[in-house]
Amino acid sequence: xxxxxxxxxxNDVPITTIAPREEKPTSAKKLPPPEKPSDVRRRSHVxxxxxxxxxxxxxxxWWKTTTIYRADLPLEDMLEWADGKAxxxxxxxxxxxxxxxxxxQEAQNLLRxxxxxxxxxxxxxxxxxxxxxxxxxxxxxxxxxxxxxxxxPGEGTTATLDPYEPILDITYPxxxxxxxxxxxxxxxxxxxxxxxxxxxxxxxxISYLLSTNSMPSEHRPxxxxxxxxxxxxxxxxxxxxxxxxxxxTFSLFTSGPLPSSWDIETAIEEYMKPVLDVLSPIxxxxxxxxxxxxxxxxxxxxxLNKEDLSSFINAAEWPLSPSIGGxxxxxxxxxxxxQTIASPSxxxxxxxxxxxIPQWGTVYLLSLPGDTSHVAAATLKQPLLTFTSHLxxxxxxxxxxxxxxxxxxxxxxxxxDLLLRASSTLGSLARLAMALPSISIPSSVADGVTKTMSHLxxxxxxxxxxxxxxxxxxxxxxxxxxxxxxxxxxxxxFPDEHKIAVYLPLLGPVAVPLVMGLxxxxxxxxxxxxxxxxxxxxxxxx
Amino acid sequence: xxxxxxxxxxTAALYAGAAVxxxxxxxxxxxxPDLLTGRVEISTPVTSFKRLQEGxxxxxxxxxxxxxxxxxxxxxxxPLFSLLPNALSYPIFTYLxxxxxxxxxxxxxxxxxxxxxxGSSALFTSPRRERRxxxxxxxxxxxxxxxxxxxxxxxxxxxxxxxxxxxxxxxAVSGAPFSAMVALSFASYLSMYPxxxxxxxxxxxxxxxxxxxxxxxAVSFATTHVPVVLGVLGLxxxxxxxxxxxxxxxxxxxxxxLTLSDLTPNVGLWWYFFIEMFxxxxxxxxxxxxxxxxCYVGGLSVRIRRQPLVxxxxxxxxxxxxxxxxSISDTSLFLAMVPLYRHVFPLMxxxxxxxxxxxxxxxxxxxxxxxxxYAGSGNANFFYAITLVWGLGQSLLVCDLMxxxxxxxxxxxxxxxxxxxxxxx
Numbered sequence: 001x002x003x004x005x006x007x008x009x010x011n012d013v014p015i016t017t018i019a020p021r022e023e024k025p026t027s028a029k030k031l032p033p034p035e036k037p038s039d040v041r042r043r044s045h046v047x048x049x050x051x052x053x054x055x056x057x058x059x060x061x062w063w064k065t066t067t068i069y070r071a072d073l074p075l076e077d078m079l080e081w082a083d084g085k086a087x088x089x090x091x092x093x094x095x096x097x098x099x100x101x102x103x104x105q106e107a108q109n110l111l112r113x114x115x116x117x118x119x120x121x122x123x124x125x126x127x128x129x130x131x132x133x134x135x136x137x138x139x140x141x142x143x144x145x146x147x148x149x150x151x152x153p154g155e156g157t158t159a160t161l162d163p164y165e166p167i168l169d170i171t172y173p174x175x176x177x178x179x180x181x182x183x184x185x186x187x188x189x190x191x192x193x194x195x196x197x198x199x200x201x202x203x204x205x206i207s208y209l210l211s212t213n214s215m216p217s218e219h220r221p222x223x224x225x226x227x228x229x230x231x232x233x234x235x236x237x238x239x240x241x242x243x244x245x246x247x248x249t250f251s252l253f254t255s256g257p258l259p260s261s262w263d264i265e266t267a268i269e270e271y272m273k274p275v276l277d278v279l280s281p282i283x284x285x286x287x288x289x290x291x292x293x294x295x296x297x298x299x300x301x302x303x304l305n306k307e308d309l310s311s312f313i314n315a316a317e318w319p320l321s322p323s324i325g326g327x328x329x330x331x332x333x334x335x336x337x338x339q340t341i342a343s344p345s346x347x348x349x350x351x352x353x354x355x356x357i358p359q360w361g362t363v364y365l366l367s368l369p370g371d372t373s374h375v376a377a378a379t380l381k382q383p384l385l386t387f388t389s390h391l392x393x394x395x396x397x398x399x400x401x402x403x404x405x406x407x408x409x410x411x412x413x414x415x416x417d418l419l420l421r422a423s424s425t426l427g428s429l430a431r432l433a434m435a436l437p438s439i440s441i442p443s444s445v446a447d448g449v450t451k452t453m454s455h456l457x458x459x460x461x462x463x464x465x466x467x468x469x470x471x472x473x474x475x476x477x478x479x480x481x482x483x484x485x486x487x488x489x490x491x492x493x494f495p496d497e498h499k500i501a502v503y504l505p506l507l508g509p510v511a512v513p514l515v516m517g518l519x520x521x522x523x524x525x526x527x528x529x530x531x532x533x534x535x536x537x538x539x540x541x542x
Numbered sequence: 543x544x545x546x547x548x549x550x551x552x553t554a555a556l557y558a559g560a561a562v563x564x565x566x567x568x569x570x571x572x573x574x575p576d577l578l579t580g581r582v583e584i585s586t587p588v589t590s591f592k593r594l595q596e597g598x599x600x601x602x603x604x605x606x607x608x609x610x611x612x613x614x615x616x617x618x619x620x621p622l623f624s625l626l627p628n629a630l631s632y633p634i635f636t637y638l639x640x641x642x643x644x645x646x647x648x649x650x651x652x653x654x655x656x657x658x659x660x661g662s663s664a665l666f667t668s669p670r671r672e673r674r675x676x677x678x679x680x681x682x683x684x685x686x687x688x689x690x691x692x693x694x695x696x697x698x699x700x701x702x703x704x705x706x707x708x709x710x711x712x713x714a715v716s717g718a719p720f721s722a723m724v725a726l727s728f729a730s731y732l733s734m735y736p737x738x739x740x741x742x743x744x745x746x747x748x749x750x751x752x753x754x755x756x757x758x759x760a761v762s763f764a765t766t767h768v769p770v771v772l773g774v775l776g777l778x779x780x781x782x783x784x785x786x787x788x789x790x791x792x793x794x795x796x797x798x799x800l801t802l803s804d805l806t807p808n809v810g811l812w813w814y815f816f817i818e819m820f821x822x823x824x825x826x827x828x829x830x831x832x833x834x835x836x837c838y839v840g841g842l843s844v845r846i847r848r849q850p851l852v853x854x855x856x857x858x859x860x861x862x863x864x865x866x867x868x869s870i871s872d873t874s875l876f877l878a879m880v881p882l883y884r885h886v887f888p889l890m891x892x893x894x895x896x897x898x899x900x901x902x903x904x905x906x907x908x909x910x911x912x913x914x915x916y917a918g919s920g921n922a923n924f925f926y927a928i929t930l931v932w933g934l935g936q937s938l939l940v941c942d943l944m945x946x947x948x949x950x951x952x953x954x955x956x957x958x959x960x961x962x963x964x965x966x967x
Contacts, residue, residue, distance in 0.1 A: 033956075042844060049840030058833055065826035440822070494822075502823055506830065 040524070047517045054514065068438060071446035075430045077453060082427020087460035089210065089416055093129050095195065099151040107133055110151075113188035121196050129195055146408055147198070149191065157187070159194045161402040168194065201398045202409040208232040209416050238358040239396030242414055242421075244473055245284040245327040246395070249361075250387075252375070253295035253318065255337035259368065262334075262375035264289045270377060271384035275391065278403070281466055282411055283395065286327065292318065297335065303342045309355050312363060330394055331361030332387045334380070336368055354386045362390040411469050418472035419459055422452055425479040432483075438496070439488060448482030451475075552678060560648070560685035561641050564694055568637045575633075575695045583907060584696035586867035587804040588614045588733070588795070591697035598623050606786060608794035614804065615699055616732050617782040617791045640694050643701045648685050650708035651878055652677035657715040657750075659851045660882035664749035666848035668950050670885040680881050689874035700871040703733040707875065710736075710743060711854060719747035723767050727774035734796050735865050738836050739857055740771060741843050746850035799866050801828060807925060809907065810868040811933055814926040835864050852947050855879040859940040863933045870904075873936060880943060889946035892938055899935035903928055 080086040097114075099107045115131050147166050154171030161168055172187050208229060240246070252262050268287065276285050295318060299308040313320070313333075320331055341352050354364040364383040368375070393399070397410045426449065433441060452475045459471035568575060578584050579591045587593065597613030600606065601620040607613045623629075629636045654660075654677075661671025675683075684690055693701055706729035713722035726743055729736035748763045757763040782791050798804055805813050812831060819827055838860050842853045858879055862872035887893065910928045913920035953960045 042847075045844045046841045049844055050837055053833055053837045053840065058830070061829040061833070062826060065829060066823065068822075502820060506827070510834070 040528075044521055044525075047521050050514060051518060068440040069443075070433075070439075070441045071443045073430065073433055073441060073446055073449055074453070075434060078426040078430035078449065081423040081453065081456060082430065084423065087419070087423070087456065089206075089419065089460070089463060090128065091206065091412055091416075091463055093146040093199070094132055095129055095147045095149060096132050097149045097151060099133075101153050102151065110185065110188055110191075113185045114191045117189050117192035118195060121192055129199065147195075147405065149195075157190055159190075161198070161405065163402050164404065166402070166404045166408065168198065170194065198401060198405065199409075201400050202412065204228050205232055205235075205398060205409075205413050206416055208236070209413070209420060235393070235396070235399075238356070238393060240328055240330065240359050240394055242396075242417060242476075243283070243328050244477075245286060247327040247329045248285055248287045248391075249320065249329055249331050250287070250289040251318070251320065251331065251333045252289075252291045253297075253333060253335045254291075254293050255295065255297075255335075256370075257293055258370070259336060259372045259375050260291065260293060261373070262291065263377040263380065266377040267380035267384050271381055272388050272391075275388045278407055279395065282407070282414060282469065290319065295335075297337070297339070301339070303340055305342050309341070309363075310357075313357070329361075330391065332383075332390075333361065333363045334366050334375075334383050335363060336366050336375075338367055339365055340367075341365065354383070354390075356390045356393065359394070361394070362387055411466060412463070415459060415463060415469040415472040418469070418476045419456065419463070422456055422472065422476040422479040425476070425483050426452060426456075429479070429483050438494065442485060442487055445482045445485050445488065448478045448485075452478040452482065556678060556682055556685065557645050557648070561645065563686070564641050564644070564691065565637065567691070567695060568633070575637075575697065578692055578696035579698075581696065581908070582807050582911065583809050583870050584692055584698050586698075586700075586808045586869050587806050588799060588867045589698040589700040589869060589871070591699065594619060594623065594699060595629060606788065606790060608786070608790050611794075614795050614798045616795055617786045618731070618778065619699060619702075621785060636697060640697055640701060643705050644685065644690065644694050647701070647705045647708045647878075648681040650705070650712035651684050652681040653712040654708070654715055654851075655680040655882055659715045659746075659750070660849075661885055663849050663851065666951060666954070668885055669954060670888075670950065673885045675881055675884045680878075683881050684874075684878040687874055687877055689870045689877065693869070693871040693874055698869060698871050700733065700869060703729050703736065704871060704875045706732065707736055707739065707858070708878075710739075711746070711851070714743055714746045715750050715851070717750050717752040719744075719751065719763075719767055720770060722747050723770040724774050727771045727778065730771070731775060731778040734799050735835070735861055737771075738839050738861070739854060740768065741839055742850045742853035742857065744768065745843060745847065746854065749850060800832070802866050807911075807922070808867055808869060809929050809932055810865065811863070811929065812866050814922065814929075817922075831864070831866070835861070846944075846947065846951075848951065849947065851882070852944075855882070856940055856944055859936060859943070863936045863940070876936070876939075880939070883943060883947065886943070886946035886950045889949050890942045891945065892942050896935055896939045896942060899931060899938065903932035903935055907932060 077086065097107065097111055099110065102110065111131050111133060118129050118131070147168055149168045149170055152169065152171050153174050155173065157170075157172055159168060159170045170191060172190075211229075250264055250268070252259075252264070254260070279285070296314060298311045298314040301308055304312065320333075321329060341355070343351065353366070354362055356362050364386055366375075366379070366383060368379070392406070395410065396413065397406050398413070400406075401409070429445075429449065433439065455471040455475035455478065459468045459475055462468035462471065585591060585593075593612050594615060596610070597607035597615065598620055600609060600613070602624055607617070607620060623636075626632075626635045626639065655675070656677040658671070658674075661668050661674055706725050710722045710725035710729060713719075713725055722743060726736060726740060729739075744764050744767055745760070747767065748757070748760050751757060751763075757766070779792075783789060802812055802816050805817055807813050815827070815831075816824065838857060842856055843850070846852050846856075855876070858872070859876040862868055862876045865872065907925070907928045910920060910924040914922060914925050949964070952964075
């Protein structure tokens with residue numbers, strides 16, 4: 001027994017659904033009887049019931065679910081940041097003078113004169129050196145000044161940078177102290193020129209950074225000579241992009257079976273850790289090490305020429321991980337073999353053992369006696385010291401000056417760099433939001449922008465200090481996150497034509513009977529009204 | 543076919559036969575129930591017995607059954623099934639429960655058939671009403687329908703919804719509107735979509751009121767009975783809240799049906815569409831699909847106002863095609879109601895095509911699913927294509943039944959047109 005018996009089973013029912021052919025002409029001519037008013041009303045109700053759902057439920061839902069959420073972005077402010085109008089990068093550097101041997105009066109006078117001389121020399125308003133009289137009891141590192149000048153009377157006029165503290169020792173002959181009435185002093189001029197030399201590199205770097213960014217011209221420093229600009233550009237390309245964390249990979253590659261172990265941990269602890277510690281306010285470092293035997297370099301020549309150096313790394317076979325994940329990797333490779341680097345001129349014996357690969361790391365060629373199976377920490381001293389100095393240039397540390405000065409300069413350069421990058425990201429985001437009116441902007445992006453701007457403001461107010469760097473770092477991270485918001489990236493390209501392809505396949509077929517039904521119903525209604533009016537007119541005439 | 547007098551013995555024999563058949567399959571083929579439980583045609587995320595077991599385990603270990611996102615069924619199943627012995631060690635009790643539910647459904651169907659509502663309602667009496675099957679045959683068709691048996695063996699919890707819907711209709715035709723409303727509330731509580739049956743069911747109750755206490759106004763009748771549904775639903779929700787201790791069950795049961803967050807393939811049309819959907823349009827098209835499902839209620843209730851039972855039958859067919867998680871259990875409910883219209887079968891035009899398409903899809907569906915999931919020689923389009931055919935077969939049946947019913951009504955007005963070819967103008 002099937003649920004739906006076929007019609008053929010029901011022969012006893014005198015019904016066929018096919019009309020006899022000969023009846024067709026007559027039935028075609030015959031007009032159907034007029035519809036009953038109740039049927040007409042019922043049909044209107046059916047059509048109305050569908051349209052009520054479409055209008056009362058469908059349209060509001062369509063409106064609510066397809067409205068693109070666009071969080072309000074402070075576009076004006078963002079563009080102001082990008083154009084550098086919101087923040088004028090100023091690095092006020094305080095320099096204290098400790099002159100224990102001078103009278104207060106004399107010291108004040110000297111300070112005034114030196115400041116005058118400095119202001120005369122300075123052509124870049126953003127980088128401003130301000131002198132103050134230091135308190136001799138205070139520790140020079142703690143008083144917030146970038147540099148302390150220690151004036152001591154001595155034989156001649158000399159200036160030396162303290163290698164461990166940010167201190168410039170200046171000796172002067174006793175007779176050069178300026179008289180209270182003098183309008184210029186040789187000592188003051190000397191100090192000023194010393195200071196200027198000390199900070200020349202930082203000043204050049206910052207003005208280079210500003211000039212490569214879209215800073216308005218009135219803030220842009222002038223007088224950057226093409227040679228300086230070129231060398232700065234070289235250095236900038238050499239150093240890695242700023243990241244809060246760098247991953248250091250130390251690799252020992254040997255051309256033969258030996259050596260197979262090394263005392264890298266001790267060596268790092270001893271020779272590199274101090275510098276890493278000093279860098280720690282600016283960067284974090286993670287470290288791993290590896291040893292690879294029978295490693296063949298990309299170039300087999302005994303003597304490596306300048307051209308060979310770039311292809312020495314055997315990228316195909318050496319397990320050097322690229323920067324996967326958050327932190328970029330810096331590679332330090334010790335290669336044990338018998339290859340040497342050709343010296344630039346043939347009459348000088350080859351002396352160099354290492355070279356730096358821009359934005360990547362360093363290779364150090366270490367030649368050892370053939371039977372060494374273990375590389376001692378002492379043997380690694382020279383390679384690691386080389387690596388350390390290369391690390392500094394890979395992180396973009398300036399080259400001149402004492403280490404403490406170089407590091408504080410690095411912090412200032414990096415904060416300026418981050419500030420500019422975050423600002424330009426904000427600008428790109430604002431331009432993107434304006435260029436694509438149909439892109440959705442989730443509230444997380446607006447949050448990120450707000451955070452970026454508040455941290456940028458804080459960074460801008462504290463430029464030159466460690467706080468400024470921290471804020472600039474957060475601002476840059478937030479700006480990047482806001483710009484690369486996942487739900488926005490997917491919609492970057494979604495033109496309006498696509499919407500037709502989305503709506504039409506389903507809603508088109510649904511809409512045809514709905515719309516046709518409505519149109520027919522309206523037509524029939526107007527016809528009925530006209531007929532009624534005609535009937536009414538006829539009645540009136542009668 | 544039109545069996546003569548139905549005796550108590552024949553009734554008992556029918557029920558016993560159906561029960562013995564199911565028990566025999568359960569005991570002789572002990573692996574078959576678990577196999578069927580895993581079939582996507584039978585178990586959907588909102589009715590699966592396996593997922594019920596998971597929820598039950600969590601519930602019995604005092605963890606919220608909705609933790610883990612596997613269980614999407616009504617919370618009141620949990621105390622019911624935890625009363626039974628463990629389904630793994632003593633499966634016979636679960637089998638007996640499901641068999642009893644099937645027999646209860648058949649009993650309700652029998653009462654509906656015997657009421658004669660299908661042939662002559664309060665406002666319309668079909669000239670062909672004499673050609674009908676009695677309750678025995680209709681119950682037998684339901685009980686021995688392979689889809690019903692497979693659903694019972696697969697222990698899908700949709701049988702409870704089926705039972706509740708059939709009882710709601712049975713109560714409505716026997717003039718007990720209050721019980722009908724309570725039964726519909728249970729069905730809605732279990733599966734949500736039966737709530738859409740409320741308008742035609744209220745009309746059916748209104749038409750079949752007992753004359754001695756009839757309410758003359760349909761509006762006042764509706765305003766007295768719709769609150770019953772809301773009240774019972776509120777009560778059930780309150781009990782669920784007491785059982786689970788939070789309102790989490792609302793989003794985990796009805797929320798899943800509304801948002802289709804579980805995209806496990808099934809025989810319906812939603813899953814493939816929403817796998818392919820752009821995320822930004824997902825919520826819009828969810829609303830469109832739900833509106834599509836619910837927009838038939840008003841139109842059909844108005845158009846076939848004179849035969850509310852037809853509206854209920856057609857809506858059950860439409861739900862079996864277009865609801866978010868359909869299974870063959872919904873089809874078996876629809877196919878159980880269709881034989882009530884034996885008298886209009888001669889007016890149907892595509893019976894053969896419908897039977898062929900439905901059988902074609904039921905045989906090829908599992909094969910295509912196998913090709914896609916296990917053999918790997920097909921892809922998702924294979925299975926989706928066959929579910930389209932399945933939907934086509936059912937929608938043909940819905941359309942053809944509607945055509946036959948309307949023609950039946952029309953021929954009463956225009957007796958001279960009986961048996962002639964007609965054409966829409």
